[in-house]
Amino acid sequence: MNNFKSKYLLNNYSNDYKELVIYIRNIDIMVKHFLLAILILLHILYGYTIDIRSVAYSYFEDDIYSSFVNKFNKYSIENNLNITLTLNLFTPSNFSANTVDYGDLLETILKRKNRKYDIYFFEYMYNNRYGPYFIDLKEYLPKEHIDLYSTGFAPEIGTFENKLVSLPVPETWDELIDTSKYIMEKEKEIDPELISFNGLFDDSEMGTCSLFEYIYSCRDSIDSPFPSFNNDTVANAFKYLKDMKEKIASNEQFKESTLYTLEKLNDGKALFVKYWNITPNPVYKKSIIPGIKRGISGSTIGGESIGIGSDIGDKKINASIKILEYITSKEFRKNFTLETREYSTIPSLYDDDDICEVVDCEFMKSIQFVPRKFPPEYSYDEYSRKFRSYIYKFLYGDTPIREALNEFDYLNKFYSITISDTVGKYYAFILLFIVAIMIGSLVLPLKSDFRKYYRILYPDFWIFSIFGTFLMLGSCHVGFGSVTVIKCHLRVLFFSFGVSFNIVPYICMLSKSIHLKNKLWKKIKRNSYFILACVLLIDNLLYWLILMNPFTISKKMTKSGRNYERCRAVVGINVIAFYIIMIFESLIVITTLYLAYIKRNDEHLKNDLRFLIISLYTTLLSIILIVLMDIVNINDYVTKFILFEVFYTVLSTSNHFIFFVIRPIWLYNKKVDEDHEYMKAFRSSAIVVLNSSNQKTNSRASNSHC
Incomplete structure (x- = not known):
C-alpha cells in the first residue's frame, strides 16, 4: 500500500x-x-x-x-x-x-x-x-x-616656376618663338637635351585637344567664337603652327606622346610644356596657353559626365x-x-576666399575654355581620328593647307547633285531632251496615218496613261538639290499614282478583250472606270498611312567624307506602308502581264501585246531595281544619284516610248491595219461567247423536246 x-x-x-x-x-x-x-x-x-x-x-x-x-x-x-x-x-x-x-x-x-x-x-x-x-x-x-x-x-x-626669371612668360605665340630661339641659342651647347616646346600634337586624343585649343587661341578677338574650318583664320593659323614647328622644334618633337611630356615635366628639360592641369615640377610655373594676340588664349575642356x-x-x-x-x-x-x-566647374567657387588661398583663382578665371564639338551624326572617336589625320597631312607632310581643310570640311557637309554640278547639268539636259520628245510624240495620234494605231485604248484612257507617265517623271525632278521631307513624300506620290494611271488603262483594255461568263467579270468590263477608281482608292489609303508617320532625313556618313542625306521611314507603319506601295504597284504590272499572257496567242492582238509585254517587263524590272537601291548601302552620293535617276527615268518613259511611240511607227512600216485587227480581236471574242451561249440554249431546247 x-x-x-x-x-x-x-x-x-x-x-x-x-x-x-x-x-x-x-x-x-x-x-x-x-x-x-x-x-x-x-x-x-x-x-x-x-x-x-x-x-x-x-x-x-x-x-x-x-x-x-x-x-x-x-x-x-x-x-x-x-x-x-x-x-x-x-x-x-x-x-x-x-x-x-x-x-x-x-x-x-x-x-x-x-x-x-x-x-x-x-x-x-x-x-x-x-x-x-x-x-x-x-x-x-x-x-x-x-x-x-x-x-x-x-x-x-x-x-550633352620657370627658372628664367629675367624673361616674362610668353603671352603670344610670337613671344614664345622669340624666347625659345633666344634661350636655345644660349643653352644648346650647355644642355643638348633641352627642348623648347613639346607641342603635344601626337596621334591620340591629346593631339585633337592640342589642335582645338590652338585654333581657339588664334581667333580674331576674345569674343570671337570658334572659327569655321574653311576660313582664312584657320588656314593662316596652321601655316603659322608649321612655321613655329620648323623654327623651334621638329616633326619628331611635336609628335611625341604624353609619356615624353611627363618625362620632360619631371626632369625639367623643356622650356615650355603644354599639358593638363596637374601639380608640376617646382621649376615650372603655370600659365595660360599663348595666343595669336595678347589677351587671347585657348584651353581644351577635359572632364567627366x-x-x-x-x-x-x-x-x-x-x-x-x-x-x-x-x-x-x-x-x-x-x-x-x-x-x-582640383579645379571645379562651379564658377562662383573662385570668388571664395578659402578656395583662393589654395588655388590660383585669377589664373582659373583667365582660362578661355573651348569644348571639342563635333557633328552628332558621327562617332566622336572616328571624327577625332579623321580630324587629326587631315590636319597632320599638312603639318607633317606636303599636303597644302587648303586641301587638308577642304578634306576635313567634307566631314561637316552633306552633298547633293544640283543643276550647277557637271553631273546635274548632263542629266538635266537628258531629262529635258526626253520630255521634249515625249511632248512632240503627242502629235502622232492626231496624224491621219497613225490615228488608227491608237484605237486600242479609248482616248480618255490614253490621257490617263500619258498623265501617269509625266507623274512618274516628277520622281526624277525631285532628285535634284538637298533632300527634304516634302521631296521624300512627293517621290512616293509621283511613283504610286504615276504607275497606277500609266498601267491600269491596259488592264481595262485587256479585260474587255477577255470574255468570261462570270457576272462579276461582265460588270467589271462594263465599268472600266471602276477598276481605275479602286486602284486609286488603295493608293490614297496607303499614301495617307505614310503621311500619318512622315519620312525623316537620314544622314549617311561615308568613309570618303562625301556625306549625303536620304529619305528614311523610321516608324513601323511608315516602313510597312512604303513597301506595301512598292508591292502593290508591282502587282498592278504583274496583273497586266498575266492578262497579256492569256491573250498572247490572239492572232489579232499579238503585235500589240508583243510591245506591251516588253514595256511591262521593263517597268517591273525598274521597280525591283529601285527597291534594291533603297536597301543596298551605297557610299558615293554621285553613284546613288545616277543609279536612282536612271531607274526612275526608265520606269517613267519605257511604256510611253515602247507602246505609244515605237509600236505605232513599227505597225505603220509593216502596213498593219490596226483598226481592222483590233475590231476582229474584240468581235471574235464576242462571237465565241455568243456561239457558246447559243449552243447551251439549243442543247436545253433539244433536251426538253426529247
Missing part, C-alpha cells in the same frame, strides 16, 4: 514537472519569435539599404572616384540615408583596353538594359552617344542645384539622385578642391 502510494506521488510529480518544462519551452519559443519579429521590423524601418553600383575608367590608380565613393558612404551613414555606393573602377592595371574600348563597353551594357550599373562616369564628349539611355536630370534635381553650373564652361560640356540609367527603377533612381546631389553640391566641391587642389 505504501509502495503504491509513493509510486502514485512520484508519477503525479513527474507529470507536473513535464508540463512545467513544456510551458517554459513554449514561452521561450514565443519570446524568440517576438524578438525576431522586432528585429525584422527594425530592419524594415531602419536597416533597409539600397545598393547603388557605379562604373568609371581612370588612367591612374589614385583616382577621384574612389574618394567620391568613400565620402558619400560616410555621409550616408551619418545621415541615415541607407544608401551604399559601390564602384567598379577600370584602370590600365585591370582593363587592358583604352577609353575608346571602355566607351564601347558602356554602350553595350546600356543597350542590353541589363541594369548592371546605376551610375555611369564617362568623358563629356560622349554625351550624345549615351544620352538616350539616361534620365533627364532636370526632372529630378532642384533648380537651385542646376543653377550652380549654369555659367562658366559647364553648360558647354554637360548637355555622370549619367543615371533610365531603366533601373524609381527606387534606385531616387537613391542615385541623392548621390548625385551630394557629390555635385557646392559644399562637397569646395571641400574636395580644398583637399585635392
